[in-house]
Amino acid sequence: MFSNNLIKFLILPLSFLICFQAHSEISNPSKHSLKVYDSLIAPVFEARCLHCHGENKDKGKLRMDKKELLLKGGRSAGNEIIVKGDTEASELIYRITLPKNDEEAMPPIEDGKPHLPITNSELTVIKSWIQLGASFDLQIADLDSITQEAAVYILENMPKKVLSEIDLVKPVLPVVSKAPDEIIDTIGQSGVLIMPIAENTNALYVNASYLGTKFDDQMFEMLMPVADQLLWLNLARTKVSDKCGPYLAKLKNLTRLHLENSEVSDEISPFLADLKELKYLNLYGTNIS
Structure with a gap:
């Protein structure tokens, strides 16, 4: 039989771990209500993709700056750019997981520009979002625990936007009142x-x-x-x-x-x-x- 002291020795660390786990799950509860697309995926697309697939440039007739245009797809992929509930059939997943030197890889390697491929955390969240139906109302709370960890990591390490040629020459204008x-x-x-x-x-x-x-x-x-x-x-x-x-x-x-x-x-x-x-x-x- 275990002595009372030994039982206490075993129970105290266990209770600490349970409390720690409970605390970690409820910490930052406001993040759980954030929408996956708006708070995570859209910023990733803006940083990695919009310099080729945005308002100023729509390579392959694909635009990813608006939700309805993203689901519409591009010239070659058609509506298969995102297939709701099926990551294997989604052209987006195929392109962003290709080797970086592949001609069809997204984002592509371009001379004189930094190459910022999709990270593992970003890929995890994007795949989960598609697998769960690619709903724009999906919340972080709807993700499994592993994907939630990836989501929190993205929130704390937001990707930096790659500036396009238009962004680089666009003047930074001060906010001034209108002249009469x-x-x-x-x-x-x-x-x-x-x-x-x-x-x-x-x-x-x-x-x-x-x-x-x-x-x-x-x-x-x-x-x-x-x-x-x-x-x-x-x-x-x-x-x-x-x-x-x-x-x-x-x-x-x-x-x-x-x-x-x-x-x-x-x-x-x-x-x-x-x-x-x-x-x-x-x-x-x-x-x-």
Whole structure:
């Protein structure tokens, strides 16, 4: 027979393990209610796949940035890119598990770009999601314990996005308030080109070079109501001089400035130094030494 002390010696560690297991299962309960696709698979696709199969590029006519387009499939795979309940028949699983040097492997190896294949944890979750019916409402709590561990690992180690060529050249625009329409109209009626830099932004591009020497320091003053919104400014071949320096210094968000063949000199340099966001400056044909 075991002594009482020996029984206590055996039971205490066992009870500790049971409590530890129970604690680990209920820790971070909020994670269990997260949807598998939205919180895990979509971020993986964004990091690994969308530079080839997204809004800007749909290689093989396959887009993976929207749920309905993902299920629609691509040119070659058709609806078989994901076969609900069948990982073996799903073209997606076939492609992401091929050897990395295979021509059909996803993601492919591309010259000059980092190769970030699907990890084991990501594969485990994607396969389980498909096997369980590829429901966009499936929650982490619906996964088995091993797949839940993989899910938690992904949540704690989110993959980094591979930047596409378009992402790399896309300007990072500050969030600015919208300039009043009447101000924009007034500037435009003067002959100065004024327009948004891109869609869905209030940041502005102003080009006065079309006016040539008709645009001078006095006309520059009319740009001050849009000083916060002004990011790109072209004053090439205009009659602006060092007197416009105080106005220039107020363009705190300015990133591109053309002053070539204008009348500025070294005296404007201190004002240019105040433009902390300036990335491009053209001073060709000026009196700046």
